[in-house]
Amino acid sequence: MHVFIKKDYQELSRAAAAMVAAAIRERPDLVAALPTGGTPVGMLRELVRLHQTEGLDFSKARILNIDEYVPLGPDHPQSYYRYLQEFLYQNVNINQTNTFVPDVRAADLQAACAAYDQRIAGLGGIDLMVLGIGGDGHIGFNEPAAELSADTHVADLSAETIRDNSRFFETVAEVPRQAATMGVGVILQARKILLLASGRSKGAVINRLLTQRTVTPHFPASLLLLHRDVTVMVDEAAAAAEIEGANEPTPVINERKLSG
Numbered sequence: 001m002h003v004f005i006k007k008d009y010q011e012l013s014r015a016a017a018a019m020v021a022a023a024i025r026e027r028p029d030l031v032a033a034l035p036t037g038g039t040p041v042g043m044l045r046e047l048v049r050l051h052q053t054e055g056l057d058f059s060k061a062r063i064l065n066i067d068e069y070v071p072l073g074p075d076h077p078q079s080y081y082r083y084l085q086e087f088l089y090q091n092v093n094i095n096q097t098n099t100f101v102p103d104v105r106a107a108d109l110q111a112a113c114a115a116y117d118q119r120i121a122g123l124g125g126i127d128l129m130v131l132g133i134g135g136d137g138h139i140g141f142n143e144p145a146a147e148l149s150a151d152t153h154v155a156d157l158s159a160e161t162i163r164d165n166s167r168f169f170e171t172v173a174e175v176p177r178q179a180a181t182m183g184v185g186v187i188l189q190a191r192k193i194l195l196l197a198s199g200r201s202k203g204a205v206i207n208r209l210l211t212q213r214t215v216t217p218h219f220p221a222s223l224l225l226l227h228r229d230v231t232v233m234v235d236e237a238a239a240a241a242e243i244e245g246a247n248e249p250t251p252v253i254n255e256r257k258l259s260g
């Protein structure tokens with residue numbers, strides 16, 4: 001696990017966008033999976049800036065939503081597809097037919113999830129997976145549980161996640177109770193993973209991620225220990241608990257990884 005601690009949210013966003021941009025320049029038809037929520041907004045804005053000012057070319061890129069609320073369609077203001085559309089797709093030269101999300105309005109959701117996995121396989125797998133992290137350690141919408149699904153599936157959201165995500169809705173009651181999400185097997189099959197976290201509210205979960213050396217489905221992000229190419233990028237606020245409470249070896253901070 002490569003760990004980078006950036007001064008603040010702006011630097012974190014710039015560095016994350018630089019990594020995504022480098023991947024697109026290296027492979028113009030990159031297959032990327034992107035998260036939603038508050039954390040990636042700065043990165044997405046920076047990617048748009050790179051497109052507008054440096055001609056970063058999305059014309060061949062393929063982008064997938066990691067998860068989607070059931071049953072919010074692509075036009076729903078709170079849907080995750082709409083989120084990527086507003087923050088990225090409509091501002092860059094991506095071909096809409098190269099953007100993907102599970103069909104959460106399908107009558108047969110299980111079949112829709114299986115179709116999403118087939119779609120991913122058809123694209124040749126995911127080159128770059130960008131992840132956020134929930135306060136309870138969830139990645140995508142893989143919530144802490146005794147067992148985790150490997151494949152894309154419909155998940156029940158935890159009370160903590162419903163509460164956390166209610167800030168994007170008028171009331172808690174409006175937050176969907178379920179979402180389709182790539183499973184942990186799909187996430188771990190991505191060739192490269194970049195996990196982002198910002199702010200003090202993520203301090204405890206980042207501290208646990210960077211110090212824990214055991215894998216448990218009760219802390220889904222711990223499964224990232226099993227992957228050979230994970231970069232964790234956090235700002236100083238999210239890393240603060242880790243720095244203050246460090247009783248484990250200091251994680252590797254290697255700035256050269258960013259340009260390399």
Ligand SMILES: N[C@@H]1[C@@H](O)[C@H](O)[C@@H](COP(=O)(O)O)O[C@@H]1O
Pocket residue numbers: 035036037038039040066067131132133134135139140141161165
């Ligand atoms: N399903 C999403 C995740 O993909 C995201 O990573 C997480 C953190 O969001 P935020 O960045 O707003 O803290 O929240 C949601 O539940």
